Amino acid sequence: MDLATMFEFAVKRYPDAIAIVQENVRFTYARFDEEINKLAAGLQTLGIEKGDRVLLVTKNRWEMVALYWAIQKIGAVFTPINFRLMSHEIEYCLRDSEAKAIVYEPASKDEVLKATKDVSVKKIGLLNVEGAEVSYKELLRLGEEKNLIRPQIDMDDICLILYTSGTTGKPKGVPRSHKNEYGAAVAHILQNQYVTGESTLGVMPLYHTMGMRSLLSMAFLNGKLVMTPDYSPKKLLEEIEREKITCAYLVPTIYHDLVNHPDFTKHDLSSLTKLGYAGAAMTTSLTKEIFEKLNPKVFVNHYGCTEVYTFTTCNYLDKKPGCAGKPGFHQDIRVVKVDPNKEVGPDDVVAPNVPGEIIANLSSIEAFRGYWKRPDANKKAIRQGWYFTGDLGYFDEDGDLYVVGRVDDMIISGGENIHPLEVEDVLSKHPKVYEVAVAGLPDDHWGQIVTAFIVKADPTLTAQELDQYCRESGKLANFKRPKKYIFVKEIPKSPVGKILRRKLKNGEYDGILDFALEG
Template sequence: MQISAMLRRAAQINPNGVATIFQDRQQSWSQMLDRVARLAGALQALGMKPGDRVALLSLNSDRFIEYFFAVVWGGGAMMPMNIRWAAPECAYALSDAGAEILIVDEAFKGIALDVKSQVAGLKTLIYCGDGDTPEAMLNYEEILAAAEGVEDAGRGGDDLAGIFYTGGTTGFPKGVMLSHTNFYVGGISNAHELNMKDGEIYLHAAPMFHIADLIWFSAITFMAGTHVVIPMFTPDGTLAAIESHRPRQTLLVPVMLQMVLQSDKLASTDISSLRQIAYGASPVTEAVLIDAFEKFPNVSFIQAFGQTELSPVATFLPTDYHVLDGPKAGKLRAAGRPTRVCEIRVVDENCVELPRGEVGQIAVKGPITMLGYWNKPEATAETIRNGWVLTGDAGYMDADGFVFLMDRVKDMIVSGGENVYSAEVENAIGQHPAVATSAVIGIPSDQWGESVHAIVILHPGAEVTAEALQAHCHTLIAGYKCPRSIEFRTQPFPLSGANKVLKTELRKPFWEGQSRQIS
């Protein structure tokens, strides 16, 4: 199983089909195959050896996709970097991975020069933007044009394909090692589960450095389809791309979906080409989904659940379960069933499988599971037990095999000896019509150990009191789960590079001076 085989097949069966569209550039699959082979040759000429890590710090672009294929074609291992990181975080990851080559675009050429001074092993900077190339960097198009195409290095199977650093929401990020098999199997699985057709047109709106979008590189390429790329997500930019390029599918994590739904451009945009929206990466409330059903009446929705360690999808909730009534109703809050390429168990602290309906940690096994954490054998041993990856997510499986997520294990609130899962509280809060979004955290309490605290952002012009919102929650969930305190904010929540709410940042003011972050 080789990542490069996907590209060869696409160029073979659809040589003149459009492979990528980015701003005013587009290329066919045969053109892309040629550029990938030459970029691989250029990287080898710069010293890339089998297994060497080549990093990329860039907004979304067509060159991001070329990088994905060229690095592994030439025998290396890709290392896309989080675009939200500061220079010290970038330097840590580059040093940890031992990367000697870094490719950057216009947005990150400044930070790259700063990072290079901090990382002794970083030898080469390549500029892949469209502005003026800094003196200390090579130009992407120039080295590609000067290079000869090389034969595929032939790496595949369990060979390292890339290192993907987790978001780093707690402590230093860990480098997840993924193989060629992970991407090959994950791509086939996604293409099937997402009902993709030959020649599928897909919009990359989510950040490409994140594995949630990156796996679509494989899926779309398997279908010899078209990658439509926008530099970064904005609600209006996403809608404009849908109208201009007419994709059938896209991925929007919940915060992105909610922003699109709230855009004043939605009603006037031609979204008739869109047939499916996938979502995942963080919990979504029923209220947001119902709003999406109403505003995208001709679009099917499908939920994906997983993590980087699972390359990345473990479950899908199919489109036919996104209903409010009928025989398939009642599964809307489920993360879905296991994909056809993995097994799932819900286990206790001793990794013993729990009965259906009991909450425990979700464990996953199959050819999608990571090789381990780079340079972290102890963390690898803690996470992979007898071939099962412990996800760190709490949830349960019902009698029909559907997985329901409750929370991240580390985000669980223990109040008065009772476990409270913040996602459940957020879902209850989100059903109030005045609420745009919320984040629920545990804060110190002398009486309860931890107290449930909600931070709420209201819809523009909407009003509700804390007391009224608490009363609303009491009608939906048990009293001990309801927020004991509520604060209202108008500024957006801090987000990770993958657009997940950084609850660690929200907790900090409440836990300052505490020796532990839980009670």
């Protein structure tokens, strides 16, 4: 059961259902399938064959979704990357993936043309972008003149390569098979309690696993995917109301932007009843705010990664806010001792309520089999059939998982281990705090000191006020209280909303030191 066949089954079930929307563009499943078949045949006329990689450097456009399905129909490999990447990063991904074609648009034109200067690759352009050998419209025309030839596709064939962000070196390609993606989509549907005919926002990037889940789950259920190439909270609020969006799968940052937008109460969001989040931790204060303002029937914390997809899910956040919950539909999870020498095995488990490294069973249908051309990365992350996530967490007495941060983000101050999330969770509840991130900065005496980076919701907020708040919270031991407060204009984040603590540690922010405790 390859992905394109699954899509064609959906087309036959409900041909007149709306498949995709972007502004004034609307396609039924039947009409979208016609477009996709032409694109697929057009790609074949360019010499794109089964197994060939096609690199895409575009925003979340409906054309990108059409190309996704066209690439699946010919057995090629959809390889999307961030359209904001610089030319040397694009060139690296081009050469690493050995892509036969690259798709780009005006937003990525300059960097793509520089990246492809010395690389032999077919250039396909969207929106009449300059420099392309073939435009999207020309690709359709080529497809009209040629019959699509569907190759035999096996479930273990690679259909997708996602590149990880590469925060500690070159990005790593994560090959995903039809079986992996089918399994992840089924798990996503079950774990988020989706039904036939749902509708969702296509706002999470399609170069990210969250974007892929929304795309596939909607297609399998004859749902509607509403694409939003240019993100703005106001635009999302309008789309939820206009398109009667029923479910959303977003990072906490976007939920924060939505429920705190000044126009939030002006929009009818009653259709939106199923919410899921992933990609980063959500504070208990934001969790509570979402329950109060959106009143979801389903609200799921989905903890996973590009390589495996599901680790755990929690759909009882009203009882345990911030909890990552139980292992997913296809998964088994353990927490083992932290070992910088990477000699710990999957049987070196820790006791309940003791933090350790979270590991996931690679026998899951959702799990990859190893990085693209990176045996060094495989050796580091894969041991005895388990994926070592690099995340810190613990199981409580109920067997529920809590994620407390990255192993690399753990602050060691005066020999004590301090996890940024527990400090952030306290500070985020202060009414004058808009956003907070905590990191460990070097210190001659302590080794590292807990430093809080604060975006103010109220200009009158002072660091002394926050320090007193932490003292009186009853939730932070004195050694965990921030010794520095730095007020910043914004918290640096990745394109999918993850806090970039390395930038905070490196001084890559616009802010001022307001307060430093002595001793």
